[in-house]
Amino acid sequence: MVYELTEEGRNYIKKGLPEMQLLKMAKKNVDISTVKNEIDNFAIAMQWAKKNGWAKIASGKIEILSRPEKYPIYESLKKVEKGNTDENIEMLVSRNLVVLKREDAKTKAEKLLMNDVGDLTSDLIITGLWKKAKFKKYNVEISGEKINIGKRHILSLYIEKIREIFLDMGFTEAAGPLVESSFWNFDALYQPQDHPARDLADTFYMKIPENARLASKGIVNAVKSVHENGGNTGSTGWGYKWSEDFAKKCILRTHTTSVSARSLSKINSPAKIFCVGRVFRNETIDYKHLPEFTQVEGIVVDENVCFRDLLGYLKEFYKRMGFQKIRFRPAYFPYTEMSVEPEVYFEDKKEWMELGGAGIFRPEVTQPLGIKSPVLAWGLGLERPIFLKIGLNDIRYFYYKNDLKMLREMKTWLQ
Template identity: 45%
Template sequence: MTDISKIIEELPFYEKLLLKDLEENENISPEEVAKKDNINIKSVMSAAGSLAAKDIITVNKNTEEKVKLSKAGKEFAEKGLPERRVLNVLAYEKEIPMKDLAKKCGLDKKESVIALGWLNRKGWAKIDKGTLKITDKGEEAVDNYGEDEKILKKLFSSQGILKSELTEDELKGLNTINKRKNLIKNKKITSHSFKLNQIGKNIIKHGFEIGDRKEEATQLTHEDLKNGTWKNLHYRPYDINAETPKTFPGKAHPLRKIIEEIREIFLDMGFTESNGTTLDSAFWNFDSLFQPQDHAAREMQDTFYVKNPSECKLPDEEIVKNVAKTHEDGGNTKSTGWGYDWDVDVAKQSVLRTHTTGISTKYLASHEPPLKMFSVGRVFRRETINYKHLPEFHQVEGLVAAEGISFQHLLGILKEFYKKLGFEVRFRPAYFPYTYMSCECEIYLEERHDWIELGGAGMFRPEVLEPLGIKVPALAFGIGIERLAMIRYDISDIRMLYKSDIKWLRDIPLDNGVKLKFDY
């Protein structure tokens, strides 16, 4: 059984004050309470929230939409819609040569386009052999204003109108106006009302005194104990079951969290991290990977070429010579190469890297096997921005080079890597220009009951390794981090990862698949 006396005793001053106001008038609004009791509206809503948490009252929230004219809307309301201004001229002249339309009707170029579109849509006029002519429907409309024009006039003479106050015809007019761009501003107006619950009614029936307005102590301090002031303080009771407000501490961006998770997995597997530059030569980005200089991927529509600097410095002459030889006739790889004259000037071109694999070839050229390396970085491609493509995104690359390793080792490493990411993985044959025995990795999504491609892998071709002086096999694999993030966070639009959607960022759990490290 509810102890009403105990509840009343624990009620703070403002909550009792609000209850007294509700006793007098249950329909009183928060603003009226604030004015009546000469207190801040925030104090009223704070007291109401606390009473609602104790099930003493219910706080009802009502949201309405208020519409008003924008600056452009006011101009149209004042001068008249472009099609109305043309119709007013047509009412007397019946037809206007198209070349004279703007001048005769006092329209600018943009207004002329708008007027013609809406004249056609409303059926007021038609174009015949370069002349705009009024229609029968236009004749009828000369003295009869449409609902869109009427609501425009009504809004012009007001500071804004609640949608709920508009008639059905006015709402139709508003919908027509909304089909034009930037004429209407919409603003949500929120109001609150209170309702006494049974406990609240019982408190009022029981009766209570508000008491004096005095400062309430929320904690006992050392100073209070030392000087004896604790004896005269009024301590506010605590409800340990009361709801607390949400807090939003700073946290890493979800994309950054996944990058750190991947980095930790590689380091746990004994890999060393390497970083390259976002601006690199076509030599490392393409030529070192045995990609011919006339390959379609090198075209301007796929790659960002940089004007300043227009050229990059090439590595040691011996490496450049070996790569050139391999392209032309296969060099010492027993390959026939591509059979063309390799151009050093093409290799010097500056590009924004299109992948991170160039970091792997550069690492192979400067380190002796055995080695295990990974890299994480931004890459750039001339992609059309849409729900699954961006011109800038992240790639992660893994590289292992050692005596005796094989494709079987590659599959084993991949299984362990994806297992640490939390996925079951399977492989299917694939083709990549700089690897042989290549495969694509597919992960199983339990919620979709389906497999989805996530990354590719393969053994580097001899045409890649031999010019760099590597005499042992090397395996490589990589994944797109944004694609992984879309799967992890269940989003269908890649652009969400780069939007400042504060609600989405706040709602993502801190421990969403990411292992956190704490140092004590």
């Protein structure tokens, strides 16, 4: 390592170190004040003289105790001037008499030019010496080390994409509670109370909180009579005795259609509403089943909408999701009539895949909630199409395993 003198160091080469100056001045006992004005930095001089046992201060005077033959620090300082160092270098550095010599940009750049240049440096650029450089040839066909970047979860990216699709189509976003009353999840949707979907085997019922508060008396009574005898909808109803207690039972919502039902009770026609949310099914966990998944829900309320419009929205949605080939198959849900299962065609598997349910809400659903016009509705699964698009075969990768290797490798650009 190369050191150079500081300005202070250079000064002391000429005049001697402050402690040397002190000893030179103070031939005999002298007043401090006399010495103070004559030498550089009296405090430092006195500090080192004391430390080496050469002098002390007694009753305002400097008393010389001994005089060394040589001053090793001064010798070391002179060595540095000549470009050498010895064991005292750290002391010199700590006294700020020398510093590590900083090579100037030119020197450093010149050194680099002795060989073929690897990394281009700031010194080469600012000195202009890069013009003389011969750059090492790199193999440009290989990549560097793998890095893990921060990124969104694939599901989260798709949820954003879907939100954008519906917002672009002019839909208003809605949300609702995960812990829901049976009333909004089932009864308001005309699902009879003995419907198998309401069995303990399929639906999570809550131990805490056990019961929810019911909706307004008007809505509750209208729903009750539509189940029992069709109310004033022109329907026969299911023809059984409807239980308010059963409707109060808290559950984990099994579909986001509960959000649509709640929305219908609050809005006026026309309206376009969507919701993307978590839903629950009481299932064991395996590669095909998870107790939670995400549903994409939408409703269109308008006096003049018809079945062809429902198919139009579904087709448009899947087109924007990147599915070109779609077909509509008749289906059954207690709350819709017509009921449709849209299916998209997967070229890879050469198969039609069912992706969810849709339909026009039955009058038994809409009229008790105060809606007179037709309501187009759909509740589509989110995981399955993503799953098939990215070629996964275990649904647990989504919420359950969070395998970082897989998440890190998954692409962010959804096509």
